[in-house]
Amino acid sequence: MGSSAASLGNARERLVRRAARDIVPGSVVNLGIGLPSKVAEFLPADFPVCLHTENGLTGLGPAVPLEEADRNLIDAGGAYVGTVAGAAFFDSVTSFSLVRSGRLDLSILGAFEVAANGDLANWKIPGKFSPGPGGAIELAQKAKKVCIVTTHTDRHGNPKLLRQCTLPRTGTACVARVYTDLAVIDVTPAGFLLRERAEGRTVEEIRAATGAPLQVAKGPLPVF
Amino acid sequence: MGSSAASLGNARERLVRRAARDIVPGSVVNLGIGLPSKVAEFLPADFPVCLHTENGLTGLGPAVPLEEADRNLIDAGGAYVGTVAGAAFFDSVTSFSLVRSGRLDLSILGAFEVAANGDLANWKIPGKFSPGPGGAIELAQKAKKVCIVTTHTDRHGNPKLLRQCTLPRTGTACVARVYTDLAVIDVTPAGFLLRERAEGRTVEEIRAATGAPLQVAKGPLPVF
């Protein structure tokens, strides 16, 4: 845990840690592949939560090193994982039944683009990246709440928060909140609303890195 | 087994025994409530077959006396039953998935009426008997083969084999063969075809008790 968290880098660790703070005790949560999967590492050891992985497990435990791995026990990203007491295995049909029927309280996903109305694009870049949707469509469209953890801009510095998605959408009007290395931003009927800023970041800086109008919450802006 | 078979009476025992002879080794079979359920008693002890009951069991064994009954183990008729080695329990969804997807080789049902085109009525007598369809609709419409065991006439002496059903149908053109106390009759594109007669019964007698034209198979008519 320590080493993995350390390897995230300071800004990423801070945003992932911030996302972890919002998880409601007792909820069922699916953490997407990559950065979202790190959120679990920042939950207190005694925090009551049920982690779901869509390849067929509730009660997902931490990743395990290869020498302790069970060849039959992976998460949806292919990482070898453990289980917690009370875990249950099930097939892919049951797993997505859980997602679609409203039993998944929270899905934390990555994003290529998030639109001001909550549209999400995270599964395809035509001509460049088309591995297929996997479970992303249902996780985005059917979780009771969808949050995004992502860098605020792509590696070329282009904003990921936009007026409208330019890439094929994963879901429409599905994102509730975005955690980035710069800010915590809610999707509201009036568009993006800045709720918190990362330590050392100014509102102007965040606005400049955002590709859509950014409202700012009233009162002093919390820092994370 | 002995006592139960004895209680059937001679003519009924003969027809049930005859129905048992047609069961194909290795098949999956559902036996309806009442007379059809007796068919199992006339299968040889070493006969390879898998009996299904739609409340959630393959590998159904013989009925058990109350003093040996497991309160959680019944067949679809509510009788306490046993299991054979290799039995499996499953839920009602899986049970009817088996029926609908073509994994049920044979369904043996009772009948109020069978029409010359294979239509079956066995679930409702308007104004008199309307307990609901239970599993009858799917057993009749979806088993790969549907056979009927029944008395040739009702208790008022009226024929059960008719030109057309007068009662609400369970399924259309679904019955392949009918075993009665008088005869074995196939449903063919040309209507009812007499295949075998019960010991001591004449073709004329069978025809008189049948409410639709009855073809007679060529050659000497086997007696059962």
Add this chain to the structure above:
Amino acid sequence: MPLPDKLEGLESAVARIPDGAVLLVGGFGVPGTPFTLLRELERQGQQQLTLIRNDANEPGTGIDRLLRSGQVRRLVTSHIGLNAHAIERMNEGSLDVEFCAQGILAERIRAGGAGIPAILTDVGLGTELAAGKTIVEVEGRPLVLEMALRADVALVHAATADPFGNLTYAATARNFNPPMAMAADRVVAETESLVALGDLSAENVETPGSFVDAVVPLSALTEDYGIVCR
């Protein structure tokens, strides 16, 4: 990260059922019927209930007690032949009964639990069970539109549960319980045996606890659960 605890007392678990609720009730005959939850519901007296259940139990037991106490407005079921009282209530018009083919009842509940709004089937075509239903033509083939069934509350009976709500069932007491335990906004499971988290094999859990909201351990089994001598 311990899994959440969902243990709840009988009275409190049932008290959350409001008047007018739609309830899924597990069981096929005696096995798998949540008799204790049903007796508590009778005691508390919620009114105008809609029950979805394979059968109507036998007279004087299970949901028949709620029919007799006048708490039930409507019953969605497949076969009530073992309950002459229910048939009488239906025939006299004081109980609204909707019949479904048994497997389609199971499948509609299953669709509700799977977040699938509707399915298309040829089961029932050519019978009065398809009468009045929407027919959708698919690749030239007429199919009956069957809507998913969901309930406000599901009442199920488990053989074993842990505090998170992972459930197993005994023998043919499984029947409608697993699909029902997925198809309600609130799933309440009574259980014959309560074990600690981790005592159930993760591979043998039949209903994952993430579908279950309340686990009510039974202190004793009433005679309702016993062998029926007909």
Add this chain to the structure above:
Amino acid sequence: MPLPDKLEGLESAVARIPDGAVLLVGGFGVPGTPFTLLRELERQGQQQLTLIRNDANEPGTGIDRLLRSGQVRRLVTSHIGLNAHAIERMNEGSLDVEFCAQGILAERIRAGGAGIPAILTDVGLGTELAAGKTIVEVEGRPLVLEMALRADVALVHAATADPFGNLTYAATARNFNPPMAMAADRVVAETESLVALGDLSAENVETPGSFVDAVVPLSALTEDYGIVCR
């Protein structure tokens, strides 16, 4: 009344797959993939196959070997991101790929195994996955018509089997295997362990043997089945 015996040799079980067959292939990544059946299929060389499988395995293993040997015409899948070779084949047009949302892929296979011709869902609406699909309006709500998927043959991997074909699966090796083991005209299960009839608890059977046509015990596990070091 003994249950029928379905034990079959590897070569014979696979030899029944004809050219042009549609195959369901179990597994999600390594766990649950029937590597031995797939290697035998590669050896026998059946052509023009359509595969339905969650992913494309990793390069050089599982179904990727059949892609490389040119035996596969079409792949219905949800995500092939771990197999650059498959993506390349798709992009160059030598492999016809149909993508489904993962849960809808599972649900379509499940419908095939449940004898349900089609389901209606809102999943995929507003995305290109719904493009070109039939929309059915139900109670004022547009829903996507998703057809059941069935195959000529299903190839699944079990942890334990008995000779009748009752199957259990290990941990997350379950994944697509249970629905696939219901959705083909012929279901072939390779198994790591073979036990006698009656050795599996009837309550813990995951796939009832009545859905299974051939049980192929594995004499050894090749390294395909082992831990992947990325």
